[in-house]
Amino acid sequence: MQSHGSLKNLCFVAIISSVAVFVLGETFCNKCQSTDVKCLNETHFSLCTESVAPDQVISCPDGQICTGLKKICMPRGSTEPSCPTDADVTCPSCNGSTLFVCTSRTTFQMCNGDKLTSQVTKCKDNTYCAISGKKFCVDRCEALKSGIQCNRESPLEL
Known part of the structure; x- marks a missing residue:
């Protein structure tokens, strides 16, 4: 025993x-x-x-x-995700000198000084936001090479 x-x-x-x-x-x-x-x-x-x-x-x-x-x-709900939504979320913010910022992987918004305007602009399907590259949206390969600028699923509600 x-x-x-x-x-x-x-x-x-x-x-x-x-x-x-x-x-x-x-x-x-x-x-x-x-x-x-x-x-x-x-x-x-x-x-x-x-x-x-x-x-x-x-x-x-x-x-x-x-x-x-x-x-x-x-x-969803059956187990914890390996990469939770809030983990490592980094997105640029309006700093007074930028005209646009990415607010999710596929959206961007105009800045009014250091505040976001309410209009959310969506990239075409299969493209990602790429404001820092002087293009608004780029294909997946280009975005992955230069780095995703905002890894949030969708923009924050104002």
């Missing part, structure tokens, strides 16, 4: 360890995970393999999030 108790304790330790590895080790954005997937945000990912171009961005189906689990996309 003592070996049954030891086996039970060993299984418990193994389960807790694997959960800790997942929670502590794979909750980062833009980091290749053990599944050879890199979650770029809550709903998009790319593959970490030499046989696929690194600029290929794949979207999870509607209502699903990118995870570090074997099933890459899971229904």
Whole structure:
């Protein structure tokens, strides 16, 4: 009977360890995970393999999030995303010397001094905001080469 108790304790330790590895080790954005997937945000990912171009961005189906689990996309609410929406969100702000700023990956707004105006302008499909490159919107490849200027899913409400 003592070996049954030891086996039970060993299984418990193994389960807790694997959960800790997942929670502590794979909750980062833009980091290749053990599944050879890199979650770029809550709903998009790319593959970490030499046989696929690194600029290929794949979207999870509607209502699903990118995870570090074997099933890459899971229904929203069933588990925590590997790259939560609020993680590492960086977007430029109006500083008094800029005329426009990106307010999400696919939108930009005009600045009035250090304040945003209310009009949100959307880039064409399959393009990303690229104000600092003196273009308003560029294709995915160009955006990934120069860096996404705002990784927010949608602009903040005013």
